[in-house]
Amino acid sequence: MHSLSRRSISSLLRFGGTRYRNFAAPVSSSDILNQIVGQRNDEARWYSAFTADHYSPTTISNSSNSWRDPFMGIRHKSTASAPNSSFISSERYDHHAEEKIDPFSLVADELSILANRLRSMVVAEVPKLASAAEYFFKIGAEGKRFRPTVLLLMATAIDAPISRPLPDTAVDALSMDLRTRQQCIAEITEMIHVASLLHDDVLDDADTRRGVGSLNFVMGNKLAVLAGDFLLSRACVALASLKNTEVVSLLARVVEHLVTGETMQMTTASDQRCSMEYYMQKTYYKTASLISNSCKAIALLAGQSTEVAMLAYDYGKNLGLAFQLIDDVLDFTGTSASLGKGSLSDIRHGVVTAPILFAMEEFPELRAVVDRGFDNPSNVDIALEYLEKSRGIQRTKELAEKHANLASAAIDSLPETDDENVLRSRRALVDLAERVITRTK
Amino acid sequence: MHSLSRRSISSLLRFGGTRYRNFAAPVSSSDILNQIVGQRNDEARWYSAFTADHYSPTTISNSSNSWRDPFMGIRHKSTASAPNSSFISSERYDHHAEEKIDPFSLVADELSILANRLRSMVVAEVPKLASAAEYFFKIGAEGKRFRPTVLLLMATAIDAPISRPLPDTAVDALSMDLRTRQQCIAEITEMIHVASLLHDDVLDDADTRRGVGSLNFVMGNKLAVLAGDFLLSRACVALASLKNTEVVSLLARVVEHLVTGETMQMTTASDQRCSMEYYMQKTYYKTASLISNSCKAIALLAGQSTEVAMLAYDYGKNLGLAFQLIDDVLDFTGTSASLGKGSLSDIRHGVVTAPILFAMEEFPELRAVVDRGFDNPSNVDIALEYLEKSRGIQRTKELAEKHANLASAAIDSLPETDDENVLRSRRALVDLAERVITRTK
Numbered sequence: 001m002h003s004l005s006r007r008s009i010s011s012l013l014r015f016g017g018t019r020y021r022n023f024a025a026p027v028s029s030s031d032i033l034n035q036i037v038g039q040r041n042d043e044a045r046w047y048s049a050f051t052a053d054h055y056s057p058t059t060i061s062n063s064s065n066s067w068r069d070p071f072m073g074i075r076h077k078s079t080a081s082a083p084n085s086s087f088i089s090s091e092r093y094d095h096h097a098e099e100k101i102d103p104f105s106l107v108a109d110e111l112s113i114l115a116n117r118l119r120s121m122v123v124a125e126v127p128k129l130a131s132a133a134e135y136f137f138k139i140g141a142e143g144k145r146f147r148p149t150v151l152l153l154m155a156t157a158i159d160a161p162i163s164r165p166l167p168d169t170a171v172d173a174l175s176m177d178l179r180t181r182q183q184c185i186a187e188i189t190e191m192i193h194v195a196s197l198l199h200d201d202v203l204d205d206a207d208t209r210r211g212v213g214s215l216n217f218v219m220g221n222k223l224a225v226l227a228g229d230f231l232l233s234r235a236c237v238a239l240a241s242l243k244n245t246e247v248v249s250l251l252a253r254v255v256e257h258l259v260t261g262e263t264m265q266m267t268t269a270s271d272q273r274c275s276m277e278y279y280m281q282k283t284y285y286k287t288a289s290l291i292s293n294s295c296k297a298i299a300l301l302a303g304q305s306t307e308v309a310m311l312a313y314d315y316g317k318n319l320g321l322a323f324q325l326i327d328d329v330l331d332f333t334g335t336s337a338s339l340g341k342g343s344l345s346d347i348r349h350g351v352v353t354a355p356i357l358f359a360m361e362e363f364p365e366l367r368a369v370v371d372r373g374f375d376n377p378s379n380v381d382i383a384l385e386y387l388e389k390s391r392g393i394q395r396t397k398e399l400a401e402k403h404a405n406l407a408s409a410a411i412d413s414l415p416e417t418d419d420e421n422v423l424r425s426r427r428a429l430v431d432l433a434e435r436v437i438t439r440t441k
Numbered sequence: 442m443h444s445l446s447r448r449s450i451s452s453l454l455r456f457g458g459t460r461y462r463n464f465a466a467p468v469s470s471s472d473i474l475n476q477i478v479g480q481r482n483d484e485a486r487w488y489s490a491f492t493a494d495h496y497s498p499t500t501i502s503n504s505s506n507s508w509r510d511p512f513m514g515i516r517h518k519s520t521a522s523a524p525n526s527s528f529i530s531s532e533r534y535d536h537h538a539e540e541k542i543d544p545f546s547l548v549a550d551e552l553s554i555l556a557n558r559l560r561s562m563v564v565a566e567v568p569k570l571a572s573a574a575e576y577f578f579k580i581g582a583e584g585k586r587f588r589p590t591v592l593l594l595m596a597t598a599i600d601a602p603i604s605r606p607l608p609d610t611a612v613d614a615l616s617m618d619l620r621t622r623q624q625c626i627a628e629i630t631e632m633i634h635v636a637s638l639l640h641d642d643v644l645d646d647a648d649t650r651r652g653v654g655s656l657n658f659v660m661g662n663k664l665a666v667l668a669g670d671f672l673l674s675r676a677c678v679a680l681a682s683l684k685n686t687e688v689v690s691l692l693a694r695v696v697e698h699l700v701t702g703e704t705m706q707m708t709t710a711s712d713q714r715c716s717m718e719y720y721m722q723k724t725y726y727k728t729a730s731l732i733s734n735s736c737k738a739i740a741l742l743a744g745q746s747t748e749v750a751m752l753a754y755d756y757g758k759n760l761g762l763a764f765q766l767i768d769d770v771l772d773f774t775g776t777s778a779s780l781g782k783g784s785l786s787d788i789r790h791g792v793v794t795a796p797i798l799f800a801m802e803e804f805p806e807l808r809a810v811v812d813r814g815f816d817n818p819s820n821v822d823i824a825l826e827y828l829e830k831s832r833g834i835q836r837t838k839e840l841a842e843k844h845a846n847l848a849s850a851a852i853d854s855l856p857e858t859d860d861e862n863v864l865r866s867r868r869a870l871v872d873l874a875e876r877v878i879t880r881t882k
Contacts, residue, residue, distance in 0.1 A: 124701070124704075125701055126701055126704045126705055126708075128704055128707065128708070129700065129701065129704040199666050199667070199670060202643065202662055202663050202666045221643055221662055222643050222707070223704070223707070225640050225643045225666050225669075226640070226700045226703055226704050228666075228670075229640060229669075229673070229696060229699075229700045230697060230700045230701075232670070232673060232696065233693050233694070233696035233697040233700065234697065236677055236689070236693035236696065237690055237693040237694060237697070239689070239693075240686045240687075240689035240690035240693055241686075241690070243686045245681045245682075245684045245686065245689075246681075248677070248680070248681035248686075248689060249678055249681035249682070252674050252677035252678040252680075252681055253674070253678060255670060255673065255674035255677065256671060256674035256675065256678070258670075259570065259667045259670045259671045259674065260565070260566055260567055260570065260671075262667055263565075263567045263569055263570040263664070263667050264567055266569065266663070266664070267567075267569070
């Protein structure tokens with residue numbers, strides 16, 4: 001989950017967050033519901049194909065003229081026009097408009113408890129290992145707790161009356177109260193995230209192309225690998241202490257997804273690099289799986305219904321996808337909102353993202369440029385020219401908006417409640433989804 | 442657990458296995474028992490110090506004149522004489538002498554089922570990841586299943602009447618019978634082992650000093666890391682399916698131990714590199730923890746008593762330590778049993794092992810040589826000269842014998858039974874312990 005990086009999360013935190021209002025036309029709430037249900041059914045089929053381990057990337061159709069967004073249940077046509085970005089209206093935010101919620105301040109106290117506990121959890125016997133593992137948990141780095149914020153808000157947001165008895169495992173673990181166990185999920189999620197950052201940054205060789213300051217550069221590839229393994233094993237020990245094997249299994253699958261996503265990104269096959277479907281699947285694995293499945297774990301620990309757990313999952317998944325799509329835009333535009341002012345880090349490393357893929361639908365000749373690779377900087381310039389005259393950036397933003405709206409819609413579909421605490425957390429989650437797509441850095 | 446490598450395990454398998462009879466003097470069986478009980482009590486204190494995470498390597502006393510073997514409960518004096526290698530006599534093997542057991546053929550059929558299942562468990566969605574993960578599980582590599590052999594034999598060896606009701610978790614998982622669940626532990630152990638091999642071989646830089654043919658060389662550091670992570674996540678998913686959180690926790694700790702051991706081996710501090718106690722702790726973490734804790738997991742799944750689980754653990758721990766000590770000898774002697782004919786791989790990479798540490802007790806001036814490091818080949822030659830005139834090799838062998846004997850004694854302490862299957866597996870485990878110390882390559 002490289003793209004939700006330290007830098008970009010701090011940027012997110014610094015961002016003030018004006019409301020995003022760029023939705024074209026209102027639709028009815030039943031349309032919204034149908035959209036979500038349709039999306040979820042479709043997604044369930046798609047997702048089960050993955051979890052059953054029968055999925056093979058070779059089955060991905062790479063018709064460059066249309067692609068199916070597995071997360072939306074929509075087959076996009078190869079028209080140069082934008083997909084209809086209006087199916088969820090700005091109306092749905094209006095009933096929240098009365099109160100401005102700062103998602104981060106709502107859980108600030110709890111986050112600092114959590115940060116302290118995280119630091120104590122990564123204390124290692126061997127000093128070298130300890131300093132490597134603590135690299136991302138140092139005091140002064142607390143501001144970046146994006147995932148824990150989401151998870152703590154989610155824990156409160158679903159805290160409605162529980163419709164069925166607590167699972168046995170919850171009874172087994174009475175010694176630890178529910179909130180503490182949910183906090184533990186947030187800690188585990190952060191450890192898995194940092195472990196994946198450490199391992200993603202391991203280099204194939206001594207070349208430091210991925211940037212100075214990464215742990216592998218400072219302390220060597222090997223120690224970065226060992227520190228990542230150490231965090232994974234600590235996460236696994238903490239998971240086991242929750243005594244819920246469904247949750248263990250869920251988060252173990254996430255580690256597998258992170259690895260699968262990273263490996264998919266390393267592909268050199270043109271059919272895969274140029275497929276929007278492949279890109280979306282890779283993005284789910286690399287960015288959305290961790291936050292969606294840990295949201296689900298929060299609900300499972302609470303003994304919530306399958307429906308609530310699935311809504312929590314949907315929120316996390318769509319938030320993660322929206323975040324990554326905007327990240328891919330910002331890599332081109334940077335803070336200036338104009339092309340070529342971003343770091344261009346992805347394309348320079350040969351990673352083809354949504355803006356280029358959308359541009360390629362309008363200008364099929366761009367594919368030949370992509371196939372030549374981007375080792376030659378002039379090829380980057382040619383690709384940017386195509387991107388500039390295409391609607392690639394705009395369509396990527398619109399897709400991000402759709403996923404942000406789906407995230408918010410999942411929150412709105414949670415069981416009704418009058419509890420002001422619960423409602424406040426739900427508004428904060430909706431606010432977070434808006435911030436993700438409106439940030440400009 | 443690098444030293445139980447593919448090469449050395451095949452060598453072990455090829456080795457015929459004449460009985461080792463080089464024990465100096467018989468002692469009574471009550472002496473043996475006291476020795477084991479004493480050792481276990483001492484070891485329990487030592488081990489709990491680790492698991493409580495309060496252990497700090499800085500507390501290791503590095504009196505070069507004596508050291509405490511935490512696995513034996515013995516403080517070795519700095520005399521040049523060998524520690525008494527006779528406290529467990531050759532008599533204890535005599536009652537087994539009537540039947541020659543080939544440990545590997547006893548479980549050969551089951552091993553091939555297991556090998557097939559392992560191959561199916563590491564199938565990945567992404568071809569690149571699959572081929573990396575399968576690297577160590579290919580057909581033709583089945584001969585190396587040292588750990589699965591030990592674990593399957595252990596499963597039968599402890600299959601005596603169970604004195605207490607099955608734990609709840611065993612009832613939860615009735616859909617999978619006990620033997621299948623124990624086989625699953627063997628598969629998980631193999632996956633963790635291979636993952637650690639992949640990660641241990643990651644290089645700090647493009648230098649291929651660790652040898653051609655390692656996965657990181659063939660496919661790049663990064664893919665080796667991802668393939669290792671993939672195996673760890675598959676192992677974790679398989680662990681979760683056993684629905685026994687004590688076992689999840691136990692094997693998660695093992696991953697932490699493997700990492701800790703590898704990091705300890707990377708130390709450059711003279712006090713640590715020259716400490717026998719530090720070396721033994723590192724060896725436990727790197728080599729003995731995986732086999733000992735998975736032996737314990739086999740017993741826990743069967744609902745065996747704490748005592749039986751501890752004996753299974755003791756067998757695995759002492760077998761692992763004996764194996765590594767002999768491995769360290771062979772690194773110097775090779776097949777020729779004469780000094781300097783081994784690969785000298787450890788010392789050339791600056792890894793100081795038991796033979797040198799024992800030699801240093803006799804010739805304290807060797808420490809200055811070690812402190813200069815072994816980048817200069819002439820320093821290796823000087824160290825070998827000291828080793829040659831010392832009893833370092835002999836004392837390392839004797840220490841390995843002691844641990845092999847403790848392993849066998851743990852088997853002999855298992856509850857009495859008349860079941861011929863059980864007895865045959867016990868004899869095979871004792872035979873394995875002998876093979877470990879008598880191999881010459």
